[in-house]
Amino acid sequence: GAGVSQSPSNKVTEKGKDVELRCDPISGHTALYWYRQRLGQGLEFLIYFQGNSAPDKSGLPSDRFSAERTGESVSTLTIQRTQQEDSAVYLCASSRGGLSYEQYFGPGTRLTVT
Amino acid sequence: AQSVAQPEDQVNVAEGNPLTVKCTYSVSGNPYLFWYVQYPNRGLQFLLKYITGDNLVKGSYGFEAEFNKSQTSFHLKKPSALVSDSALYFCAVRDGGTGGFKTIFGAGTRLFVKA
Numbered sequence: 001g002a003g004v005s006q007s008p009s010n011k012v013t014e015k016g017k018d019v020e021l022r023c024d025p026i027s028g029h030t031a032l033y034w035y036r037q038r039l040g041q042g043l044e045f046l047i048y049f050q051g052n053s054a055p056d057k058s059g060l061p062s063d064r065f066s067a068e069r070t071g072e073s074v075s076t077l078t079i080q081r082t083q084q085e086d087s088a089v090y091l092c093a094s095s096r097g098g099l100s101y102e103q104y105f106g107p108g109t110r111l112t113v114t
Numbered sequence: 115a116q117s118v119a120q121p122e123d124q125v126n127v128a129e130g131n132p133l134t135v136k137c138t139y140s141v142s143g144n145p146y147l148f149w150y151v152q153y154p155n156r157g158l159q160f161l162l163k164y165i166t167g168d169n170l171v172k173g174s175y176g177f178e179a180e181f182n183k184s185q186t187s188f189h190l191k192k193p194s195a196l197v198s199d200s201a202l203y204f205c206a207v208r209d210g211g212t213g214g215f216k217t218i219f220g221a222g223t224r225l226f227v228k229a
């Protein structure tokens with residue numbers, strides 16, 4: 001079946017502009033996660049959504065970052081007033097509900113802020 | 115809060131030799147432990163997980179991992195390495211005590227398998 005998809009695959013933006021990144025999870029997956037991966041580094045947790053529960057936003061690095069999810073489908077990650085340090089690959093993952101389930105990752109969006 | 119450490123940035127091993135990639139963790143409740151692999155120019159893929167039960171878990175591509183509660187470790191192993199195993203490996207943990215889905219990943223260990 002279809003995996004997790006993300007768009008765009010690449011985004012180049014000027015410092016100070018806003019960007020919106022999109023994630024389409026696997027159908028039926030109630031949990032959705034966003035991570036940031038800077039070049040040569042590990043995954044940094046940003047936020048997760050699980051069903052109708054309030055999202056865990058504890059990993060968002062500043063109030064310039066926000067995310068929304070429509071029901072149990074599409075999610076968007078918005079970065080306002082982008083800075084050069086926001087340059088990274090942004091990864092989305094989804095999983096079935098339940099702590100024991102593994103995550104399925106999308107290909108990522110490579111964001112470059114010039 | 116949960117945390118995970120991968121003490122080695124890089125592991126080098128000859129093809130055919132056994133390999134070990136180390137991971138230690140810290141949680142307040144029961145740990146849910148995962149290994150993922152990132153091949154060059156490919157997305158992150160799930161390898162294996164420990165939730166409960168047998169301490170030795172087996173996963174994809176001949177990999178296995180051993181859960182050690184007293185040492186709070188979850189090392190990834192393979193009896194005989196292949197050149198195609200060369201990739202970036204991530205250990206990840208969820209804290210069953212907090213009941214949340216927040217997953218913390220280690221910094222990653224790059225595995226090089228030499229022919």
